[in-house]
Amino acid sequence: MKPQSSWAFNIDGAALFYAFSQQLLITFNFVENTIILAAVYGPKAISGRKENPECAIVEVIWKPKTGIAGSNEREAEFIVKRTLEHIILTAMHPNTAISVIIQVVNDDGGALACAMNAACAALVDAGVPLSGLIAAVTCAVDKEGMVFLDPMKKEEKDFRGHACLVFPGRPLAATSAASLAIDNEPIEHGIVSSVTKGALSADDYLNCLERGRAASAKIAEFARSSLERAQRGVEMVVAS
């Protein structure tokens, strides 16, 4: 496993920018040299066939850095969409669409996890109602069975396989943790999405899960402190 300091700087910063057009929110998420921009539009009205009278439609568009979007991008869009549908409370806005646009500014490995984190922060800033936050990490396993977090593209060749794991964020709770457990397992043991590539043995995968879960706690903490800073900034205007 990489030493602590090396993955600590994987998140250099997440900046929340209020952009100029209506209902747009942009978030940067830095993971080493992977930079992803996520923008959220909505809830907004959509026409005719696509609208669902019971809930909002979540649309994800993945724009690669160069070239046109192909089947890899479609796959990524689908995975991000399914993950976000888990956290967005779509029943609160029927007959509308919530669009998430993921623009890859630079991809040096771990883009999917980075995009999930960026999309989640963008949704929070846009005020879309959510049932919780998510924290995503990429774990890779090398030939010796060692687990690495946030691998870079050039390192990926040496790895047997890698997994993008999305964990639920850690909520603050005014009630005791015991009452929140599902089937006697604490909610921290949950997982939202898991995408694996390559050949991983069952043990490798379980190791990844363990390391990834620990790393996701740091990401969740960071997301929460950025969110607090953004809300506090807005409140400066109020006189009292």
Added chain:
Amino acid sequence: MEMETRDNDVKRSSGQLESSPYINKIVAPGDIVLDLGQLSIPTLRLGGGLRQDQDLVIATKAGRLKFIKPNKVWVEGSQKRYIPSLDDVVIGLVVDRRSESFTVDIGGPVYASLSIFLFEGATRRNIPNLQAGSVLYMRVVKAHRDMTPEVSCVDAMGKASGFGQLKDGFVFQCSTGLARALLSRPTCPVLEALGKGLSFEIAVGVNGRVWVNGDSVSTIILVSNAIMNAEFLSAAQQQLMVQKLLQRVQ
């Protein structure tokens, strides 16, 4: 009366709203902010940004958890997008005219509908003459997630009370947090400072729209810019900014 720690040891809470651990703190979506089993209040009114899951009250938006005695609690955050809710006062633009109603853009997910009879003194013969692009000051009378929102230019008694068309002037957009700050009491520092040096008229809609009118175009531009720039500044910084702007003009 605020809880001093964020421990899960809620037995210390006295059962009142003020002593809940997350009141007046910034919460994130998914945070379980209240446990109804621990509160001794018979009924609790949940405002925006909160939902109930059996005995737990969970936040759905990021913002500060606020409360009013005895039993109203909500999450206050700032967004660019406005979601219509009942009794809000909004500024809208007329988009279209249909036989019995106007279609108005209030900045929400869908356009709102304004019946032609909801103006003071309106009858079938005396329909208000509003063209596309007219600016109106209205209140929301129906806002449900499954239906088109409806607005009105009269109060509950049928009188205009300040609602209706806003003539001349300039409309710009801001976030919902800034709009609420402009409407708060005591007066927002930026408005107070501008009022000392200039004379202008202003109307603020909680949908994040502000209408400004003044004697000259330069006054209107100055006021609009000052308000837009005031969003992330503290009270002292706002006053300083307004002073600098006024000096440049005079």
